[in-house]
Structures are given as structure tokens and as C-alpha cells.
Amino acid sequence: MASDAPQPSPDTTGPDTGGPDDPTTITSRFLTPTVAVVSPAGDVDTATAGPLRETIGEQVTAGAVHVVLDLSGVEFMGSAGLALLIAEREAAIAREGELRLAGVPRTAGRALSLTGLTELFDTYPDADAAAADLR
Numbered sequence: 629m630a631s632d633a634p635q636p637s638p639d640t641t642g643p644d645t646g647g648p649d650d651p652t653t654i655t656s657r658f659l660t661p662t663v664a665v666v667s668p669a670g671d672v673d674t675a676t677a678g679p680l681r682e683t684i685g686e687q688v689t690a691g692a693v694h695v696v697l698d699l700s701g702v703e704f705m706g707s708a709g710l711a712l713l714i715a716e717r718e719a720a721i722a723r724e725g726e727l728r729l730a731g732v733p734r735t736a737g738r739a740l741s742l743t744g745l746t747e748l749f750d751t752y753p754d755a756d757a758a759a760a761d762l763r
Contacts, residue, residue, distance in 0.1 A: 700731025
């Protein structure tokens with residue numbers, strides 16, 4: 629008998645979220661049934677924050693309690709991206725999970741530091757390290 633419970637989605641690649649000059653993509657995968665890795669590549673700004681939020685939401689709907697946001701492919705983090713991080717952190721806490729950041733590049737790290745957000749997030753060198761103790 630098939631279960632009605634949501635099943636983790638397979639590896640997915642989101643659509644190109646920008647115009648011809650913005651090759652931002654978003655991929656996602658599950659490391660465990662409750663830990664999803666979401667990986668944007670390109671810019672995280674006003675144009676791409678919505679699709680990134682949707683991708684995270686899809687993973688949560690499919691069973692993720694914890695989300696690792698792998699930022700290693702991010703070239704620019706705008707204010708909309710920073711706001712998304714705060715909102716998704718609060719959502720993770722509300723579901724008794726965590727939002728962890730992995731592979732934070734210098735540009736995004738600088739934005740986190742300048743805004744004081746480094747106090748809110750633990751950062752890890754890669755997604756596997758970020759998820760190592762999450763269950």
C-alpha cells in the first residue's frame with residue numbers, strides 16, 4: 629500500500645531564474661530524509677530570492693526539517709538574499725530545524741559580516757560538513 633506521506637524529491641534543477649545576462653540556477657537534493665541541500669548559483673538578489681524561497685519550501689514540503697544552503701556558487705548576495713536568509717532561519721526554528729550555510733564565498737561572507745548576520749549563522753566549508761550532525 630502506498631504511503632500518503634510526502635517523499636523526498638529527487639535531485640532537481642530549477643529553471644533559469646533571470647534574463648539572458650543572469651544565468652542563476654538553483655539545484656536541490658536530499659542528504660537524508662530530513663536534510664536537504666539547496667544550491668543557488670549566480671546572483672541571489674531581488675530577481676532570484678523568490679525562486680530560491682520556493683525551492684526551499686518544496687524541500688520542506690517533501691520532508692526536510694533542516695536545510696543546508698550551499699552558497700559556493702553564489703557570485704553576489706543582495707539585500708533580498710540577506711532578508712531571505714533571515715526569514716528561512718526563522719522558518720527553520722519554527723519547525724524545530726536548522727538553516728546552515730555552506731561554502732560561503734567571500735562576497736556573501738562580506739555581506740553577512742557587514743550586516744552582523746554572522747552572529748546568526750554557523751558556516752561550514754561544504755554541505756557535507758554542514759549536515760554532518762543533523763538528523
